[in-house]
Amino acid sequence: MKPFFPSLTTTLFKSLSSSPPKPYLRTISSLAPLSHTSRFAPQQYLHLLDSCIDTEHLILGSQIHTRILISGLRDDSFLSAKLIALYSLCGDLKTSVSIFDEFPSCNVFLLNAMIRGYSSNGLYHEAVDLFHRKRKQGIKPDSYTFSCVLKACASISDLSQAKELHELAVECGFGSDLFVCNALICAYAKCGSLEDSSKVFDEMPQRDVVSWNSIISAYGFELEAVQKVKMMFRSGLKPDQVTIISILSSCSTTIVVREVHGYVLRMGFENTSVVQNGLISAYGTCSRVIEARRTFDSSSLKDRVTWNAMISVYAQNLLFEESMQLLRDMKLHGFDVDVVTYSGIISSFSQNDLSDKAITVFAELLSTGLKPDVVAIASVLPAISGLSCLNYCKEIHAHSLRHKLEPDRRVQNALVSVYSKHGEIQCAEQVFKATGDRDVISWSSMVVGYAQNQYFVEALNTFREMVRAKTEPNSITITSVLSACAGVSGLRLGKELHLWAIKNIFEDHSFVGAALIDMYAKCGRIVESRRMFDLVKDKNVVAYNVMIGAYAFHGQGENALEMFRTLEEPDHVSFIAALSACSHGGLVNEGMEIFNSLKNFTVSPREGHYALIMDLLARAGRLEEALDLIGTMPTKPSVEIWGVLLGASKVHNNLDIGVYTGAQILESKSVSSGYYVLLSNMLAECGRWQDVEVMREMMKEKGVKKCVGFSWIELDGVVHSFVAKGGAQYPEGDGLFFVLSILNEHMKEMRS
Template identity: 60%
Template sequence: MKPISAVIRNPHNKISFLKSNLLIQSSLSITTDSIASKFNCRTSISNRFSAESYGRFLDACLLSKNLCSGKLVHAKIVIAGLEKDSFLVTKLIGLYSVCGNVPVAEWVFNQVSNCNVFLMNAMIRGYCANGLYQKALDFLEVKMEDGMKPDSYTLSCLLKACGLLFNLQEGERIRNLAEESGLDKDIFVSNALIGMYAKCGSLVDGIQVFERMPQRDIVSWNSIISAYVQEGLEEEAIVKVQELVRSGLRPDRVTIISALSMCSSVEMLREIHGYAITSGYERISTVRNSLISMYGKCGRVEEFRWLFDNSTCTDNATWNAVISGYAQNGRFEESIKLLRDMKLVGFDSDVVTYSGIISSFSQNGQSEQAMRIFEELLNSGLKPDIITVASVLPAISDLQYLDKCREIHAYSYRNGLEYDRRVRNALVSVYSKCGSVQDAEQVFSKIMERDVISWSSMVVGYTQNGFLNEALNTFRQMIISKTTPNPITITSALSACAGMASLRHGKEIHLWALKNRFEGQTFVASALIDMYAKCGKIKESRRVFDLMTDRNLVTWNAMIGGYAVHGLGENALEIFGMVEEPDQISFLAALSACNHGGLVDKGTDIFNSMKRFRVGPTGGHYSCVVDMLGRSGRVDEALDLIQNSPVEANAHLWGALLGACKTYSNLEIAIYAGARVIELGCKNPGYYVQLSNILADFGRWEHAEVMRKLMKEKGVKKVVGCSWIEVNEGVHSFVARDRAQHPEWESLFKMLKGLNEQMKGMG
């Protein structure tokens, strides 16, 4: 026999099915745990029951989610002629919705000709309970066209739906309906509005709603506290908790959980823990689980393990919190062991369990292990959710598995996860790091309600892949959209300015950073130092450096590198001497400064001192020293350094030596170095051209031509030259042998020709 859902399209078939089912089952009795506990007896369903009696039966079925018994009650209701009773229809809609059978709930709703607000709300609640938020919004619009008016419950429910969809525009529309209906001051609507604005990233509007509320309950306070927490404004959230206490209301478990999520110290965590004990909330599983989770995040392994061992009743969330706590603290063996133990004691590991471990592995640079756990999740038959996908994508990003990223993207699209902003933000970042900017752009274009992470991911992606003009344009659009950049966005935008030597844009961003108090951020200030240095303003770099009150190694390295670019070796070494614990980048910047400043002896001393600081030299350090020795004519020493280097010589090392041979006309070593470059299969055309030019300088024209032919055979192509110039508010790029790329190339070259003629006349 077909299930009810199979005959939903034909109402007559539906009723006949129910009636035939009743004839078959007429002598049967309903015996479920929920109904037995409610009525305390074995009850035979009689056609003579009142609507109230049927309602009690449906309540019991709903509580136990017993769809089978619920269908039988439904059949009796139809036989009794009560299928259009709004009281019973409301409960039937609730039952089918809770059991995930939305089409039947819709069919039941459509049997009633006179719809009222309770029936409408039941259907809206059913849609939302099954994640059909947009359908709930569309349903209200249809019903309003039929003359229905929403009440406070309708609007509250739909505002939550807007928040879960991150749809601020729809949320504003619902708010307008509330104002038109005179329900904008209703406490339930106001609470829902605060939550909606928080989820849609519009905290200012949420604060305004809270401040204008004529009366507030504990939900109001929890909503605004949660809104501050979501935006990372922990200090403001703490202030609201204090105001809540002063208002005379007693913090509940939701308040405690929110307060726990913003603990900035172990002392604060213990204080909240103490309140939870004295108020009796520690015994509640959600509070205890939050305590375990926060002790884990604070690195207090013994504390969260004690809570776990002394819990009288544990659930999946408890195990998940402990497993995640061990993983977060780098104790991965204990984390995996608990994952196995969890199954042994009868708890099924779920998506949350695996997601916590995957996230911890990813955050701790254990990308391979994160992928291994992700594969285990798939093999166990579990379906990754939004959190899982957002957790595994950073690991894919670190490993630069472009194909894996596309697989995850396809899975997200098929399973309706791609719409989530967190997933799309992560996809933009992964595609960018894998070098697939076009894919990143496509995902970015689909993000309707972009937050700071959305914009930052795209700006960073463009900058990482050399699309510097696009990075600045995206940053400009971000400002226009009134999204406040974070330090990562500003740092990337400044890096783009540095790469283009766009001083004017760099100054504009510097001014914006000053106005918005971002200049004090260490990484922003370091990016400013680098930008000014690369734009030829080394004095401005030093001014930013001197004004910094808090410097890190990135700052010192940026200043050393800035002086190195300008050939100010002595200044660079002065800064280098102030660094207490230099790293590989510090030494590379100092060696570069010695190289450009001709400070060969000091450079070799610095190179030799790396052992004293326990910093292992890399190929980059050896390349810099080889180039430095070669520039000073000490080609033989450079060759000896390469041959005795513990680091395997790469094409960059031999290429650096080749450049020295060109300067000092050393044909023998040039041929030897060039042969090594070719053996390594290097695709850098510069080395081939350089060796060809050296051979031509010595009259070895045949050998030079052989090099040219070898380039063609190996598919090595000379890189097309590109330059750009900043005019007014635009940056114009020019590519060699492709004049038509620029729309005004004819007028530009006329101007260039005129300038050339004037220069000749002056000569």
């Protein structure tokens, strides 16, 4: 039988003692078979394993593993640590765990290797759990241990865990260790706590280039990053290529990019491809397409990443034809167009709401025979939600399942978001429940989905689960939960979230501030709503719109219009809020004036504006005028528009217009039970019982069912939901209805 493992001669091992170059591995295959009686020193095996790790040569490494076992070196902790690192790096985590578990006594070297092994395979929770478990068993971590476990902690964005590890590092005497502090800066930054990152950096007794690079990368904002670079110069250290890449990724103004470009030229970094690629992307971010192209053309080291960067620049700046032409040029220059290239274009178009173009590029990706990867799938899904193509979403979901991409958290998060936007909340739930390692985006996507579809109680319950899972919410989560609180008038939880927002400096976030204004208003606290509005520092049009809507909700039309008139550039939502205030307050003349002023602000009238002005006219009994207004609409009136007029016809007993609008609704094949019931009641009041019977038969034929009413009440911080005639659905329903029956009897006695 021909030996699988080639010979390792004495000559080869002599060369190892003088730090052999990595290419020596290529000569191994030409050597004679290894003798079964050969024995080598542990140091020689260490050199070989290091080279296997560098080249990710698993086959050779496994054969060296066999020779180590034959040589009786199974209990050598240094060799075992190298083997754990090799198998983990090559994706064979099962063998790594087996070596670790079977070793007679664990030490810090083995622990470090296993923590890295888990992390390199994406099992960050397992890495952190192993650290704590072995520490309790008496293993004393070193500085490298803390560096490894902090990187794992950063990958799962667990701030509380990062703080706990920081405290342990201080207890173990590594609070000022350079490598641990560098790891802490990165961990805190990725967990969203820039304050803690800065504190660690400021308290470091010594700093190296890595320290400065870590804090510059942590800031992610141009102004702060530039200030840190200036401080780095004053400390006597010069930015390296990593520094340049970090600051370029945060650049948003052309002047800073040009300054960095000048530094690159002075320091001779222009021939480094990664720097050139960073400059191209930075110019693209600043919308300096010409300068990005000039940098691209001047690069003598164009690689696939360089082409991808320039293609993405065109896509980011909505130059669809140019990006596709460069894609074709890339092929002509002999570069294989890969999934990464297409993913960059798809992502750019999706982010700029060019959903149709994103779908077109995705279709071309498929036509080339390439298989979409995780990034391509996660990038195209938002575009699908923009086009409202549910079937596409299901097809891509099926593709993800077939190719085992669906377990990836990025794909799962995108699927939850898309299904929710299509109203398929059950599908979103299924994907969410299958998500194992949930991050803040996973939880937020589900909370947002519930809130968007008015499943407010479910949104609040999911948020509570998120808190119990010790996942720190972000501004999107808080905004959605506040929306759910507003939906069920959950004032107590809303106040708790307000306090949390103040504590975590989220109160000044424009969307959080607007959500707080809306929450207080819908919970009946208009005074607190206005107070919240006054506290918002940078008031944008969103805050004004919400406050105008809040006044409208409380029937304070004059206050709403007074605030509306202070807006210099109202948007279409501002007009909707103002018209709603007029409608609720019966301010017909003011409403018509606002509606007619739309053209003065270059805001095209939309269906929502027509619906509100029609509602205003209809409430005032001016039904004929409202009906005439429908004829001026630039688009075909929707069911909702006719529904407004139908409701007003019933209120004002105008059977002719009511029957006419009802016929328009029936022709639209609407399945909304409210319109059928409304028209049926109107016909019944006029004694047209035969028509009422026809309506009921029509509802049966179309499967239209009357929606069940329900209500909420908050008790002891928990929102309880009650469904009409659904006592059996509530755990304590029998007892509640028993109490209600007693109260009814008491009320009857009092009346008698």
